[in-house]
Amino acid sequence: MELKIRKSGDNYIIDVNGEMDLYNSYKLKELVMKMLEKKVEHFIINLENVDYIDSSGIGALIYICSTIKKMNFRLIITNIHGSVKKVIELTKLMGYFPITNSIEEAILQMED
Amino acid sequence: MSENTYLNDIHEIRVDENNPLFDKTGLLYKEFPSDYRQIRYFTLLIVQSAPLEIKEINLLEQQISEVIKNAVKHGNHSDPARKVRVWYSFDSTHAHLIVQDEGEGFRDLEVWNAFNRKRLEILAEQDFEKLADYVSFRTQKSDDNDGGNALFAALEYWNGGFFFNNKRNAVAMLKKFPQKKHAIA
Numbered sequence: 675m676e677l678k679i680r681k682s683g684d685n686y687i688i689d690v691n692g693e694m695d696l697y698n699s700y701k702l703k704e705l706v707m708k709m710l711e712k713k714v715e716h717f718i719i720n721l722e723n724v725d726y727i728d729s730s731g732i733g734a735l736i737y738i739c740s741t742i743k744k745m746n747f748r749l750i751i752t753n754i755h756g757s758v759k760k761v762i763e764l765t766k767l768m769g770y771f772p773i774t775n776s777i778e779e780a781i782l783q784m785e786d
Numbered sequence: 787m788s789e790n791t792y793l794n795d796i797h798e799i800r801v802d803e804n805n806p807l808f809d810k811t812g813l814l815y816k817e818f819p820s821d822y823r824q825i826r827y828f829t830l831l832i833v834q835s836a837p838l839e840i841k842e843i844n845l846l847e848q849q850i851s852e853v854i855k856n857a858v859k860h861g862n863h864s865d866p867a868r869k870v871r872v873w874y875s876f877d878s879t880h881a882h883l884i885v886q887d888e889g890e891g892f893r894d895l896e897v898w899n900a901f902n903r904k905r906l907e908i909l910a911e912q913d914f915e916k917l918a919d920y921v922s923f924r925t926q927k928s929d930d931n932d933g934g935n936a937l938f939a940a941l942e943y944w945n946g947g948f949f950f951n952n953k954r955n956a957v958a959m960l961k962k963f964p965q966k967k968h969a970i971a
Binding site: 695696697699700703725726727728729730731732733734736740743756757760761764765766767769770 | 823825826842844845847848851852855906909912914917918921922930931932933934935936938939942943
C-alpha cells in the first residue's frame with residue numbers, strides 16, 4: 675500500500691494506492707496521527723485506487739474517523755467502489771462514515 | 787435502509803454442531819501452520835479452486851481470509867505448531883467452508899451476540915453518535931490490528947448459514963451466489 679499526500683486549499687488529500695489489509699492498514703492510521711500532530715484539520719481520504727479492504731482496513735478507517743470526530747476536525751472518505759464498498763455495506767457503516775462520490779464533491783462539502 | 791429492515795435482519799452466531807454444513811463429505815481439504823504472515827497466501831491457495839464464473843471473487847477471498855485470520859490469530863495465537871484445517875467446495879452456485887483451529891474456542895460468543903443485537907438496534911434508530919461505541923467489538927485480548935468488525939460482515943455475507951461447533955473452535959459457512967434468471971421465450 676502506498677500513501678501520497680497532496681493539498682487543495684485547506685484540505686489534505688491522502689491518495690491510498692493498493693490493498694488495505696491486515697499487513698498494512700496501520701500505515702494509514704499512523705500517517706493520519708502524524709498529520710494531526712502537525713495540526714492538520716481537514717482530511718480527504720481517496721480510495722479510488724483501493725480494490726481490496728479487510729476488517730483491519732475498516733478498523734483503521736473507524737479509528738481515524740472517531741479520532742477526527744472527537745477532535746472536531748473534518749474527514750471525508752471518497753471514491754469508494756467495488757468490493758471495498760461491499761465490505762463497508764456488509765458492516766453497515768455507510769451511514770457512519772462521511773462519504774462522497776468524488777474528490778470535487780468532498781472539497782465542496784468541506785467548504786460548507 | 788428502513789428501521790424494520792435492520793430489526794428484521796438481526797442475525798446471531800449460533801452453535802449447531804449437527805448442522806449439515808459440518809458434513810465434510812466430498813469437500814477438498816488443506817491444512818496450514820498458524821503463520822500470521824501467510825494468511826492471505828493460504829487463502830489464495832483455497833480460493834484458486836473457485837470457478838471463474840463467481841463474481842466478486844475479491845469479496846469471497848476477503849471473507850475467507852477473515853475466518854482464517856480468526857483461526858490463526860485468535861484460535862491458535864499465531865503458534866506455528868498449531869494447525870488450521872480447512873474443508874471447502876466451490877461452484878458457480880455456492881461456496882462452502884469449514885475452518886477449524888486448535889484453540890480454546892470462541893468464549894465470547896454470547897457477549898458478541900448481545901453486542902451485535904445492540905449495534906443493530908442503534909442502526910435501526912439511525913443514531914450515529916451512539917453507533918460510535920458499537921462499530922467495533924473489542925475484548926481485553928484485542929490489539930490495534932484487530933478491526934473488531936469481521937464477524938458483523940461475515941454474518942451478512944454467509945447467507946446460507948454460519949455455525950460454530952460445540953467446542954467453538956470450528957466454524958462452518960455457506961454462501962449462495964445469485965443465479966442468472968433466464969427469460970422464458
